Amino acid sequence: MRFLPLAGSLALLLTACSHQPTPAPEHQAGDITPATSQETRAPAGVALLRGTLSWQGGETRFSPCGSQQQWQLLADGSLTQAWQAMGQPESAYVELYGNLTLGDSRDSPLRLTSKRLNRLSAANLPQSCTETAADSRLILAGEQPAPWAFRLSGNSGVFTSDGLSRTLQLKEQQGQTTGAQQMTLMATDGQQATLVLTPGLCTTDGGQQAWGWQASLSLEGGEPAYQGCARQGHLLAQLQPPLQWRGHWELMRADLALTLTPHYESTLLLVRQQGPQVLYEGAWQPTADGLTVLFNRRNDMGVREAIPFRLQSNHLTADYRLLNGGQVDFDSPLSLVPGTLGSVTPKPAAADTPTAAPLPPSLSAASTADPQVEQALRDYFVMSRSDPHQASYRYGLLDLNGDGRPEALVQMNWCSGGQCVWLIFQGQSQGYRFAARIEALAAPFYVASHTQRGWHDLLAPGSAGSWVQLSHDGISYPVRTQGAPLAPASLLEGATQVSFGQGAWRHLP
Template identity: 30%
Template sequence: MLTLAACSSSPSGPVELGHRSDKVDTGLVHTPQPFMQTGQISVSPETASFTPCGSQKQYWLDLTADQRATLSQQAGPVYSEFEGYFTPVSRRGYSADYPAAVTMTRLNMLTSELEGCAQPRNTLLAEGQTPTTWSAAVGQGHLAWESEQDSQERPLSGQSMSQEQAQFRAQQAALTLNAQGCQQSANTLYGWQARLKTAKGTYQGCAILPSVDTSQHWAGEYQGTSQSPGQPTLTTQLTLLPDHSAITSYHPQGEAVTKETGIWQPIGDNQVQVLTTRSGEQMVVSERIYTRNGFTLTASEETFNGNTYSLGHDGLTLRLKVGDAVNVSNQTGIKGSAEKNPRVEQALKDYLNDNGQTGPLTYRWLTHDLNQDGQPELLVLTDSCGSGGCTLLVFKGDAQGWQFNSRMTLVHVPLLLARNQSQGWHDLIVPVGGGGAPAGHHVMRFDGQRYPLNPSTAPHAPKPDGSDTALFADGIYATQQGAVLGEE
């Protein structure tokens, strides 16, 4: 049970628990970027540990004296949401038994009311009982609120956020959050105080931010090969798991595989830090910074036990593993084209106009008859990409031209034209990987009107045997080489 005293503004209050302002010596060359973490916290007189949701891993929880004093009031494990980051553990003491340490920088919620983990939330939630019962939510560009006086939902007209305050504005309403501990029940502590001001009055309460870990787009498997003179070919595989654990394996051709384990965390929009803490059974501190370019990661150097070493002239480059093997180019099949074609351009312009879009758009395309009617369909691979793949557009062919039919996200190439058919259209076998989705192949079946939107939620397909026709067989994405819509 969380006592009301924990909400006071005294030095032992929740501001110190959830909003850490002291400088932590991480022992790392690059400063980690705090990200949202959810899981179970356990505190004993000697230890404090954190177990992420969906994981069996336990990490040492690096606490200030005030944080430990507040958490020690709990009779058992409690569910927690907080922003924080990983650091290496000490080689001595209780923490040495853990793979890494977690530093809590900002509390979002702490509760003993949940036995397990909550589902990730994409919305900000606020509620209170002053002066009357009220609630509010922010999500999908809207502010919604409800009280005894009124109930409204309005588009956001503005928003701002800093370490200490967040504000969301809509017509006739403003929701302001302050980074101070807040408690409305004996079992739950929130990291934010909330004030909702509307045309009907001003309301006070507590709030929590969305609990989604926005760094999950890094999760996936990456692989590359290299060879030094006189040495066997070395295959390096890096696995970034959703619970932020990392595994790096090295396989010299004809020799045994060696593995290193640790964690990964973001340090910027386009960089990820891989911290290795165990090489076999040996404790180490190895830090690599990978920069993403499309679907490849490249690290130029490694800091190992305090010493920095170059990873070679070209660095270590690993490519996202998709499907049941690393995506390779030049497969037999139909290659994509970056050549201009007036009919292709017109089909794309019509699609953008119908969807209220103006571009710009870079694309690759090919044609193939998907439904055996003698009219080839148009498949367009666009430069609208995320870490899990790119958007593919399918246009049905007829005597008048191409008409938009299906849109697929998170597509990697080459994809495969299966011999099996659904509703008269060939199934498409799409390789999946990245963005937190495990590598594999999924089958997209036509439902009589269109293909599904998301391959990662489609049924798994058997491992390809090489007999299916590859589409975009060159493995080239529009982000690498493509035609620009509207350019001559």
């Protein structure tokens, strides 16, 4: 085995991004501490993840063990250097400390930024993910002055060398989390040992593995120090929060089932009183006071959403969610408790069906103000924390979901090049609630008779005279027309043309 110095510049980056994110505050990702009753969960914003890396076409992807997800990886220097030292393999098994964030757009994969390498292996990829070392706090191995190994579980560890083994108890630990760590250990016969860990790459198995720590273990009696490599055990699952949570979202009239996995994947299932179930998919990230769930798929369509939860007294509580770069407050705090919704399982999305309700041939802007529409707009400005000053609007009413209550289609004067922001408010028994925001939508556009998940498709102008299809995913319409699929010409038959060009702009009173 050999040690790899970390000094010096790195010429190769394992990411195709053209810019680097703002560095996050230094986290205590390298803490190696005994398992005691005072021990806390993972350091804020940092998780120890296991999975496979693949390098294709200049881009690096990470897939958690046992998962089909692929996250974009922004590699730190230690991971880059270890990969170079192994001959730059196209795929490898990795354990790393990192933090997860949303991608740049609704269709982007989640982004994993590595902070420190724990282990990189170019061999035995399938077997590595099935290893079970979760009960081991610390794993060490070396060849000098003779082959040796040490495995620390909790406060007790077993040292082996030359066919002999002895139990060592952890008595004291000193040092800073970002620098060298020194541990004092005691054998059952009273012999004392000193273990020193230094952050730095250390290769083993003939260069086929790189571990994140260099280790030196000295025993009393003048014996030469044992030199080798160190890494943390897998996942430390006992430090993670409960993995099953349940709750209720009153505004959506839905029961919630949040599932976390030990490999930091997450799903959120909404079981609504009316309408199809909605399934969010993504990942979760530990934070200083709880965790954040991040989602980039909703009913198999791209989204960009996150919910920061506080963890207190075995409750998860959230005051807001992050939606497409903006903050949207919940009408009342979202609260989850450990548990499941019983036998509820995700249902497939409702089949696409044509609606029997006839649509009018066209929709023009309403000629009079509607106090309930105005109130919905005021609520939207409060919810989105935006200023209604100089904002103007015009609106029309059309039943988009076939429930007999018309939705309010609102065109805002936030326009550029003939493309404007449109807001859709769902009709309720009393008033309206926000349902969708569509940006850069040109008029006229069409409301098709065809429906998906109970809502009419919208047909928006595309390029070169084409039309693109905006389909409801059970929660909302897409935010942008860019990237939407082309609409077949048959959908224009019997569609309602929406054009407010002759309507007067209004200001909120």
